[in-house]
Amino acid sequence: MLHLLHPPTVHFAVAFLVLGGLCEAWGILGGNDRYERFGGVLVLIGTVCLILTVATGLLAAKVAALPDGVSDDLTLHERIGYAILGLFGLCAFAKAWVGGTLKGRARTIYAVALLVGVGLVIFGAFQGGHLVYQHGVGVAP
Numbered sequence: 729m730l731h732l733l734h735p736p737t738v739h740f741a742v743a744f745l746v747l748g749g750l751c752e753a754w755g756i757l758g759g760n761d762r763y764e765r766f767g768g769v770l771v772l773i774g775t776v777c778l779i780l781t782v783a784t785g786l787l788a789a790k791v792a793a794l795p796d797g798v799s800d801d802l803t804l805h806e807r808i809g810y811a812i813l814g815l816f817g818l819c820a821f822a823k824a825w826v827g828g829t830l831k832g833r834a835r836t837i838y839a840v841a842l843l844v845g846v847g848l849v850i851f852g853a854f855q856g857g858h859l860v861y862q863h864g865v866g867v868a869p
């Protein structure tokens with residue numbers, strides 16, 4: 729039953745991480761505090777949603793009926809999911825480690841990591857949609 733929650737949870741993760749990641753990176757690189765703080769909160773919420781997304785995705789992958797020839801696509805989707813979780817998890821850990829405010833060059837690296845993360849989220853979501861709407865993974869024939 730919980731595997732059915734992957735499609736609903738993924739929308740929250742995508743929305744919060746894409747909007748939040750862009751806002752926070754824009755705030756850091758453009759020197760705008762308000763964007764940075766607003767984006768930071770969204771990214772944090774998105775990271776929590778991401779944990780649920782990956783957990784429900786793993787459940788869905790266990791029970792979903794797989795049409796022939798899609799296991800490579802599903803493996804790629806799963807790996808992208810781990811990469812996204814690793815990247816945003818590392819970002820959250822780095823910020824928590826320094827008490828919430830990165831300084832100097834670490835700020836720029838963090839902002840670039842956020843932009844890479846946003847790109848990965850968009851690619852992962854596109855690829856997930858491809859699994860369902862192109863190959864029919866998890867939907868009745």
Ligand code: HEM
Pocket residue numbers: 731732734735738741742781782783784785786787788789792805806807808809810812848849850852853854855856857859860865866
């Ligand atoms: C290890 C992690 C993941 C696994 C094993 C996984 C697995 C799956 C599976 C099996 C489906 C087919 C539909 C279903 O049965 O629910 C799916 C769909 C999808 N996945 Fe993932 N997923 C993972 C992480 C992610 C992440 C991090 C994202 C966001 C970037 C994502 C985005 C999507 C999207 C957008 C769909 C299509 C949903 C729909 O509209 O029906 N997945 N995923």
